[in-house]
Amino acid sequence: MTNKKKFTNFFALILLCFVTTLVACSSKKKITLAEVGNEKIYLYQFEDQFLKTVGSLDSAKKTTLAQRLDFLNLMIKFKLKTMDARERGMLQSPDIQNDLNEYKKNFITAFVIDKYIVSPNIKSLYDMKKYEVRASHILVNLPMPAPSADDSIRAYEKANQIIERIKNGEDFGKVAAETTEDISGQANGGDLYWFTGGQTVPEFEEVVYKLKKGEVSKTPVRTSFGLHIVKLTDKQPRYEQIRASHILIQDKRDSVGQISDSLGTLQTAQEVLSKIKSGATFEDMAAQFSDDPGSKTRGGDLGFFERRRMVQPFDSAVFSLKVGEITDLVRTQFGWHIIKLTEVKEVEDFELQKEKLKTDFKRAPTWRNVYDKYMEKERKSNGFEIDETGFALFRSKMDSNKTLSNHNLDSLFANEKETIVARFKGGEIKIKDVIDFTNINKDFANNAPNSITITRLFGAASDTPVLLYIADKNNIEKDQEYVDMLTEYENGLLSFKVDQEELWSKIVLKPEDIQNYYETYKEKFSYTDSAGVKYRTLDEVKAEVQNLLQQDKFKEMETTMVENLKTKYPVKINEQVLEKAFSEKK
Structure with missing residues (x-):
């Protein structure tokens, strides 16, 4: 460079x-x-x-x-x-004006999204992120994306029968092991471990954060995964990050990867822990005995990390400590660990977190759902309608046995790009707009172009025009x-x-x-x-x-x-x- x-x-x-x-x-x-x-x-x-x-x-x-x-x-x-x-007067130079005009095209829609979708939601996300919750669930599957009426009835009947069993005093973990269709839940009683706001789908998250400790949802919770019966196991204030050090006494393995000296490894770990309890410094013991080459030269320091970044036994042990405390021996698939909590970062004030919260929100499972609901509401309030003639033309040239990406839309509609496929108060959506959208956005690329897909495609292709209309209607440029x-x-x-x-x-x-x-x-x-x-x-x-x-x-x-x-x-x-x-x- x-x-x-x-x-x-x-x-x-x-x-x-x-x-x-x-x-x-x-x-x-x-x-x-x-x-x-x-x-x-x-x-x-x-x-x-x-x-x-x-x-x-x-x-x-x-x-x-x-x-x-x-x-x-x-x-x-x-x-x-x-x-x-x-x-x-340099601002008026042609090159800067050209750059500005191109920038505004994307910036104004991004600004509308930030102002009307992201910003109103991040305060509630922040309030959730101040806490972490531990929950268990029982999953009843629903055929997706469009279950039949019979499928839904059967699923709800099963979910309600499970809720009745729990109401009648049966242990949630036992019922989960017997009935859940989440494979991992069959072994651990439905436990989802600790999580915080923005880490699961919004319908599930909303219910969990409203439950009291030990409470079970009174009705099934429907999400894109199916129906859930949810129990809040625990809830506590959350650390943004913690800093810890560890000493790893790694398992010795033979040529085929089998542990060859588990007793010797355990004895070494016990001896190191005993030395620390007798006054040896953690840092010296890490430098001398740890088998983790990445941290031993730093006294075992792992730096800052968030909940769920480490394997669960390690995570559970370290997040249970107070600053300065040291665990007993902790077993993971890597060997034996001795862990010391050295520092914690509290959740910062909302104003300091705003930009990070915006990024987290747009990366969270919640984002797509919130965005789609907002756009659906705005399309409806602004008179969005599919043009039946344009829809029929588009549908007639699609082969539902192929994915959308296997159609050359430019060629198929070479003479019909000006055909209107949808209208709203702020303008019209033409076939050329749909083609431009599919060239940039690949969300529908692997979908068969049936009537449901085409309807959703036309709606998605209208997002930018609708957002621009919202910007104009609300005088965003001022x-x-x-x-x-x-x-x-x-x-x-x-x-x-x-x-x-x-x-x-x-x-x-x-x-x-x-x-x-x-x-x-x-x-x-x-x-x-x-x-x-x-x-x-x-x-x-x-x-x-x-x-x-x-x-x-x-x-x-x-x-x-x-x-x-x-x-x-x-x-x-x-x-x-x-x-x-x-x-x-x-």
Whole structure:
């Protein structure tokens, strides 16, 4: 990678932090951290953006004033470049306007999804994620995706009979072992172990979190897997992550993979545990005895991890500890473990979790269900209707013995792409729109194109037009949050354009510059072999030298540019405010 690209990627990273930050006003007072000309950088803006680079509040609080100043100066440099570029009219350049127009097409629909689907749901997800639950279930299968009336009746009759048995006092685990159609549940009494919000389907999750400890659902819970009878076994406050160390005494195995000395392994593990109880440090014992090469050199440290990341016996043991406590011997398929809990991270405040919650929500099983329900509601409220003539034409050219992906839609509808297949208040959906959708989205690729699939396909192909209509109807382009985020994207384009056209393009390297750099920093290009220290020739390292020189010259030119801009837009920094950054966040 060239240094030019490295710098471009670096500024792209800074831009990403800016663009993904919701810069709408926070409820707390706007505290001015810095002034750049007649514009201000507020403390909450700095905190939001800085947190995105360091990853957590704990890490942010541990940073020095110098580290914070470095980041603030990046923000100031970015603002200086973009303020000047705007004043010079660079925003109106054709290349930036073209880029903006393309970006808006996707951004406005993404913004609508975030505003009306994601954001309203993440608070409830956060409330669930503050706790973890342990539940058991009994599954009664339903033929999917469309069970017949008889199938449904039989399944519900069976589920209700199971509920009656439990109401009459039979043990849930015993009934689960006898009746569940979840194979794993037959062996463990239906136990699903610990989980938290966003890790299972919404219908199941909603019921579990409403139950009291020990309570069983009064009616069957229907999900995409079938019918469930659910019992809440336990519920407790959740840690976001924990940090632990372990000592692994690994099983000795023979040439065919069979354990060959289980007693010897157990005795070694018992001896190590005894040494720790007698005062030996955990870290020393890990370094001396652990068979886990990845952690033994770090005193057994495994770093931070979440619930369910480790095998269940390990997970169950470590999450039962208090900080500083050590387990007895824990058996897993890897051998014997001695585990120490060293640190815990509490669930952070909602405001600090918002962006992560949005990502988690869109990755969760809940997401597709919530999205589909919202779009179905909006299609209905906006008068969405399938055009019968267009539907019949599309259906007539489909072979239901083939999957949709095995049809060449471009060829099949070469002369009928303008045919309307659906309408809603905001416009029409044509065959060409359906073709464009299938070229990008492969959700229906493996489906047989029967009437059910085609109906769903037309609905899905209308999603973007309907979202654009919602945006227009709600004046999204005047929404302050939308305007702020789009402005930051514009600023990123401007900063990139300034860097490319006024810095990178003006870097000129003379042969003597390359030669002088090589001679001055020759040690950078040395290596040692059996014959002693050797140096790579200039021809061998010329590209590397050019990249290093470009980087140095870019920094020099950028520093000069920034200092000149500071005379045009005076900069003031309030270091006392910077020192107090993150002090009010929890």
